[in-house]
Structure formats: C-alpha cells, structure tokens
Amino acid sequence: MQRLRPRRPRRHLTALTAALALPLGLLAAGAGAGTAQAAALACSVDYKANDWGSGFTAELTLTNRGTAAINGWTLTYSYAGDQKLTNGWSGVWSQSGKNVTVTNAGWNGTIAAGAAVTAGGQFTYSGANTAPTNFAVNGTPCAGAHQPPVAVLTSPAAGAVYAQGDAVPLAATAAAADGATVDKVEFYSDTTLLGTDTTAPFTYSAAGLATGAHSLYAKAYDSQGASGESAPVGITVAAGPALVASPGQLAVRQGSTGTFDLKLSKAPAANVTVTVARTSGNTGLTASPATLTFTPANWNTAQKVTVTAAATGTGVAVFTASAPGHAKAEVQATQLAADSTYDARFLDLYGKITNPANGYFSPEGIPYHSVETLIVEAPDHGHETTSEAYSYLIWLQAMYGKITGDWTKFNGAWDIMEKFMIPTHADQPT
Template identity: 70%
Template sequence: MHPPPRRRGGVRRLLAVAVTALALPLTMLSTGTTPARAAALQCSVDYKTNDWGSGFTTDLTVTNRGSDVIDGWALTYDYTGNQRLVNGWNGSWSQSGSTVTVKNAGHNGRIAAGAAVTTGAQFSYSGTNTAPTSFSVNGTACVGAHQPPIAVLTSPEAGSVYSQGETVPLEATAAAADQATITKVEFYDDTELLGTDTSAPFTLAVGGLAVGAHSLVAKAYDSLGASASSTPVGITVASGPAVVASPSQLGVKQGESGTFEVKLSKQPSEDVTVTTARASGNSGLSVSSGASLTFTPANWSTAQRVTVAADASGTGSAVFESSAPGHAKAPVTVTQLGATKSYEGRFLELYDKITDPAN
C-alpha cells in the first residue's frame, strides 16, 4: 500500500494570507488611503544689529509661522562681507567661510506654532556691514505665512541727553509686508507704554521723564495681527547740563584703535573743557588722542573725537568717562577684540592644496 498523497491546500492558504498581509499597505496606497503628513515648515527671521564701526552684535528672532511645532532647529544664513564670529549666546554658533549656522540650545529647541525664540552673537568686521538677505531653518527658506512689520525709531537720536522737564520728541517709521497695513505704533520707555499713534507719521511728544537712563522702543502692529518692535534707543535725562558721548559701546581689535564722539547737551556761557580717561577695566586700552577737548559757546554741539588705542595682548572691556565741571559724565564701554591672524588664511590655503592636489 502506498501512503495517501500529502495535502498542500493549508500551506497555500497560509502563503496567500501572508502575501495579502504584506501587500496590504500597497493596496491602501493604490486606493488613495495615505498616512497623514506633517505640514511644511514655515518661518520668519527678524535680524537686528547694534553696530559700532569695527564690530556689532546681532539679535535674531526665529518665528514659527507654520501650524506644527518645530522640534529642534538649525538656522543658516550668509554674509557678503568679512564679518567674523566672536561669540554667541542662546544657541550653538559656528561659521564656515561666509556661512553662519546657529543650532538651538537645550532650553529653546522647541518652537510652538506662532511662537518665537531669540538668539544672538557678536561679530567683528571692517568695511561694509551689509545685512543678510535670506535665512533658512532646517534647510527650508524662511518665507513664512506672513512676515512681521518693520518698525524703526527715528527720533530721538541714540545717546541724546535731555534736561529734566524738557520734551522728548518720539518719531517712528513702520512698514507692513504681504499687502498688510500698519494699524498703530506704540511707544515704550522700556516696558512702560508712553502712548500710541494710529496714522503716519507716527509721533509722540513726551515730557516729564525721570532723571536717568531711558530705553525707548516703537512697536508696530499690522492689519493681519503681526507685530514687531524697533531696536531700542538709549537716551539720558539729566538734572543739568551733561557731556554726550556716542556710541556708548565700542569694539577695538588688539594693536588697533577706535573712536567715539563727545559734545555738550546745552550751550555753555563760557568755554568748557571735557576730559576723557579710563575709569575702570582692561588696562590694555588707553586714550591716545582727544583726552582733553575744548568746547565753546559757538561749537558746543559739534562733536569732537576721542581715540582709544588697544595694545597687542590685552582682552576684555574698560569703561571710559568723559567729564567736565558742572556737567554729568558720559560713560563709554570699550571692548578689546582678538586680532585677526594673517597666517590663518594662508594655512587654510596650503591645507587645501595638500589635501586636494587639483587645487
């Protein structure tokens, strides 16, 4: 007798089930059932600087204009000049050639929809400091759903000194993007609202500011609900006449020099001598010219220059004070920056030739 033939139907059915299971996702795709996809990243970047001629600080605000959370971000942009990174904060900053990259810090990596994070850095440069024109976050160009407006506080001039009780004239310009319109501009003294104007030119006359330093800001609102603040403008209200110095911060490279300007806040009745000296800080910085300047009733409002020289090895900041009898002092903070090493560029050039003979 021969054994009965082996039945293969059960095996075939198992194989058919397995093949059907493996093919199921393809079937779902072919019938139009697709898994949900994340919305495309949308962003905008607000770029602001505080420039003192040989260096600057920049504050960048990255806003999530999309509907999904940005969980971890890397911001990239390019300079067209010789701007070089000195240090950064609220992020991990690096530079390769003209390209700057900022990666989020541990505390600001998550940007909710409609929210924003701010990061900043200090750079040195010579020549022209042209602002970057485009930014990318995680490889996506920041075109955004709607760009915020731009506000600039055009009056008063930074570093201005006013006497107690004198009216301070505030004036701002504002522009909206994406065919929106500016609905109002608010004026602030630090966080205190001073007043609002709803039509251009945006102005406000403010009196009664307390004696001391003030940080003035204009904040613009547009018809699509976006808002943005101007770069703060610092002024001083003095109880009497004062020495005025501009800028209030200055960067000077090792072995080089930089200048700031001084003048008087009010016309004197007789000649006034303004003396400038280092009051504290880095001894590698010193006044090389303009230590003593004379102002007359005729030229009291014409600025004269003070030159600060940096030695070849010092680092850090120093405070210089310009003072005159019967006048409030004007402090200027000068920071000594590391000198650019001329051999670094040559070393990189030689390294490229060694590693890539085609060069």
C-alpha cells in the first residue's frame, strides 16, 4: 500500500528524460572564406512517457539552447520497438516506420532563445517500450543526455512542530549530473520562496513563518540551466510551544495494549510536567503513565504512553496531553473486539497513511496519488490522478467511520474535496 502517496493497480508512470546542450555551428550552403556564418542552433529535448502497458502518451519539451530564435521547427526521432502513433497535439505528427516527425503548429513555430515548446502524442505498442534518444531539430542532432540535479531536503523532519517566532532550520543536499555543478538551492514554503543558498552545505533559517501547516521543499539549479525539486516535507507552526503526539490515532484490541509517543515542540527553560488523561469516550480504555516530565535536555526525545483496553467493550476514546504554557495534543484510540483482525490491521495501516511524517497527504490534507511529486496519469495532465486520489480518500474515511463509528473524518474528506478539487463558480462560470 502506498503521492496516496496505497497504490491501486494502475497504469505505471514512466518518466524518461533525454536532454542536450551542444551548440553545433552550421555554415551557410556554399559558404567560402569571408562568407557569414549562420547562427548556431542548440537544442534540448525532454521526453516523458506515461505508460499503461499496451499504450502510452509521450510529452516532448523542446528548448532552444541557442542565442537566436528558432523560426519554424521540425523535430525528428525514432523508436526501437513497434510503437505506433495514434494521434498528437500541439504540432503536426506523422510516422514512417519507426521514425516520428513533429512539425510546429501555426501558433508555436517561433521559439525564442531560452524558451521552450511542448507537444504530445499517443501511441500503442507491444513488447518493450524503450525511450528514444536520437532527437534532432531541423536536422541538427540533440544528442547527449543531461539529467536534472537531485535535491533532498534533510531538515526539518516531516511532521515536525515549531512554535511561532522560532526559526525553522532548512537544509538540503544537491548533486548535479553529467559534469555540471550545482549553482544554487532555493527553499520554498508551498509556492513562496523563503531563501536561497549558493554554496554547500545548502541551508537557510526561515523565520516568521505563519501559524498553520507548511509544505516545504528545496529546488536545485545546475550550471546547464536544469533544475530539480526535492520531495515536500510537511510541518506545522503552532501559536506557541506545543505538545506533539504520534500517531494521532491507534487501535487496541480487547485485552491488549497500544502505544503513542509524546514530546515537546521546543526546548523549555525549565522542566515541564505533562498530564495525560482520557477526556471523552469509551471508559474501557485507559492510559499510563498519567504524567510525564520533560527537561531542557530531553524535550525532543519521545516518551511512550501505553493505552490498555479492557477485556470487554468497544468504542472510541480521546486522550489529551496537556501542560502549562503548551498547546495540547490529542490521540484517538479505538477499542476493537479481540477477534477483529481485519479492523485492527486496517487501523494500523490507516495510522501510517495519515501520519504527516509519511507524506501521503499535503499539510492541508490534500491526498497524493503516490509519494512521488510528479505524476502525469492522463493526456489532460492530472485529471485521473486527482479524481482517483480523492475517490480513495472518501473510501478510506468511510471505512474508518464504519469501523470506529467516528464519521467526522468522512465529512471532513468531502469538505477538503470541495475546497481543493471542485472549481468555484468564479473559476468555472459556465
């Protein structure tokens, strides 16, 4: 089970990239000594395929790497297998044997220096579907592959909680391929650029983040102009010091126990005594110890709380951890029948899927189709990904409600879908 980051049987995503930036001087036909030389043409082609086993869509992004505009372009390449063109868009597509030709449409024939155009096609095939590499534009080869840089956000940890006003330490590693070097790393919260570092180790101290959920990531740029983003990390900025509980829910079968972790969001000036108590729900569930002590030295080391279920009874209880000067943390525990193996396994997996540290949801609660950050599932670039991810979310919360009797998460899933997936009347007036 898997960005929703569990995987259903689905068409597998294949992302294959071919790129080049090798300027090739072209002499005018019949040029001799003293004849002006034509502007050098340099190109790169980024190729991505979305493969579902018997067919695929191919997206080709042609970038003008030269210093002069390209006025009219014809892109050619060939497949090694029996790939057959069905249709294409954003260009005039044709195929002869294994060779594919794409000529510009009337509206995208001019590519300014440094600009790019994208065209796509749909194909059927059997056997292997190896990505092509022999691209050419107007007869000039776009040979040689250049992979984008790789960035990994190493700090903060996913699911971390910070107090408002405290700086969030951002750090990333980045590596470039094919002899390129990393020029800079940018740090983002959602779409907001927080800061930039041009030297390794790449770090930035983000102060002044607003309270609420933040999706942080790093974006690396290399010396050949390529860029690559890290996987996002979700954190929370609390209004002040807070208690942090993980997981936020757990299942305990009759006569058994389960545990959750507690720690503080920031170092205290003095010892902090945390009280853990059942604040609502099923009295057949109890928690121990009732108090925990955190010091300026161990505030970030998780301490375990054990929840014990009575031999009889079922139902949900909410346990609240509280401490002076700290925002509280709540954990929802569900007591299950002793023989409810399926229910217990479901809630165990549910806890993993909904744990912010595991990356299946954005900080706002938006579900990911899989943990990868780039998914192209259909020619319309995401419609199927979005609909299937939200369909899974509704099913997931419906099952949770059926097992626990708590339907608030199910209702919340509909609210999230209506807020983030369904366009408003202003965005879709017709």
